[in-house]
Amino acid sequence: MAKPLIQIALDSLDYNATIQLAETVAPHVDIFEIGTPCIKHNGVNLVKDLRARFPDKLLLVDLKTMDAGEYEATPFYAAGADICTVLGVSGLATCKGVIKAANAHGAEAQIDLINVEDKVACARACAEAGAHIMGVHTGLDAQAAGHTPFGDLNDIARLGLNVRISVAGGIKASTVQDVVRAGANIIVVGAAIYGAPSPADAAREIRELVEAV
Numbered sequence: 001m002a003k004p005l006i007q008i009a010l011d012s013l014d015y016n017a018t019i020q021l022a023e024t025v026a027p028h029v030d031i032f033e034i035g036t037p038c039i040k041h042n043g044v045n046l047v048k049d050l051r052a053r054f055p056d057k058l059l060l061v062d063l064k065t066m067d068a069g070e071y072e073a074t075p076f077y078a079a080g081a082d083i084c085t086v087l088g089v090s091g092l093a094t095c096k097g098v099i100k101a102a103n104a105h106g107a108e109a110q111i112d113l114i115n116v117e118d119k120v121a122c123a124r125a126c127a128e129a130g131a132h133i134m135g136v137h138t139g140l141d142a143q144a145a146g147h148t149p150f151g152d153l154n155d156i157a158r159l160g161l162n163v164r165i166s167v168a169g170g171i172k173a174s175t176v177q178d179v180v181r182a183g184a185n186i187i188v189v190g191a192a193i194y195g196a197p198s199p200a201d202a203a204r205e206i207r208e209l210v211e212a213v
């Protein structure tokens, strides 16, 4: 199996701080995620800017689309996004819209299973509809209430769907190897990198741990 990709969640609201963090961790990550608060605050021009500065990185725009999937996602793919996210709770029609927009741009759609009641049924239906990536995700508010994504990751991985699996939700150095072993293809790390005293060192450590599995 190919080594999992490492995705840094760029979750600052500040435009320049976002670019600076991207530059700092670039040697150690594969995917830049423009986090939901960040894309809402800064808009599509940030996608164009990161695309121009980092032509060799994958760019994920964490739209967490809830309605009007094709219409909302299309300008972000056109601006250079490789992956956009759509909420599984939005329903199949909206997910299909983002999948359609992704396919029209030779890009990928990721279903975010955050707060989905029946994650297995949603993952199965979205995979059947052509989703490229399934996002197992414990959000920041749920993390604060003590939740983790590990049980959900096992449930989704054991389905053996024809999709890649992304995992997010408080992943850090002490848990990253477990999520690799559990079958994650994309490891999302936010606070454990951007909140570290040295984000570059933290990102390097995550890379080394992933490579060592």
Ligand SMILES: O=C(CO)[C@H](O)[C@H](O)COP(=O)(O)O
Pocket: 009, 010, 011, 035, 036, 062, 138, 139, 140, 168, 169, 170, 171, 188, 189, 190, 191, 192
């Ligand atoms: O999408 C998000 C919140 O909705 C975060 O970007 C994601 O959870 C990764 O950040 P962290 O590693 O800090 O949990």
